[in-house]
Amino acid sequence: MPRTLAVQAPAAGVRLITLQRPEALNALTTELLGELAAELALAEQDAETRAVVLTGSRKAFAAGADIKEMAERDLVGILEDPRVAHWQRIASFPKPLIAAVNGFCLGGGCELAMHADILVADEDACFGQPEINLGIMPGAGGTQRLLRAVGKSLAMQMVLTGQPIDARHAQRAGLVSEVTLPELTVERALEIARAIAGKAPLAVRLAKEALLKAQDTDLASGLRFERHAFTVLAGTADRAEGIRAFQEKRRPEFTGR
Structure with a gap:
């Protein structure tokens, strides 16, 4: 059993992973990251898991790397x-x-959140990359994902000043999709996860891959992948079930085939 995480299955097809280091505002240690990577590997292998929600505590999703652990590491x-x-x-x-x-x-913590495909934040959340205040810089994708999410100017401001932005600013910039009341954040994320879990798993996976490729490739390459994925899905049992369910005015029962 993981020591720094809590794992639940609150709904069919949905896994909820909660970071649990409240005494350190969920600061990310090597142990926590290792347990999280292992849990996601299990979720990937589990055919019944179709979407994952990742959260922290009401006070902190994650306040950054564990500084004590960082101070103990030399260059090697x-x-x-x-x-x-x-x-x-x-x-x-x-x-x-x-x-x-x-x-x-x-x-x-911000870098970890940016690994997610969808971010839901409470109105009191704040997002930042304050590493510059320690004489370092983001090292887990922060400079790359943040710029792609919010654009050059705001990313430069956040990284070079170390100053955070609030949830509404993050939403306007495109980092966050929705802002909720604090007590509703996890509930809303689970609602989105349940909606995704009810869709055809192969279509969801290929659609996610196509959207991510839009960030990393040119338009022509992205369009080629999209067309190829669309063609692959045309031969699946889930496509036939989706069309049949639409015609019969009922909820489709997707199987991932």
């Missing part, structure tokens, strides 16, 4: 940091990942 330790592999496994999770963000979402 940084170069051989096992957390690099954990981050890579988290980044490669192929199923929909929704982050429910309450409170502080800073440094590594």
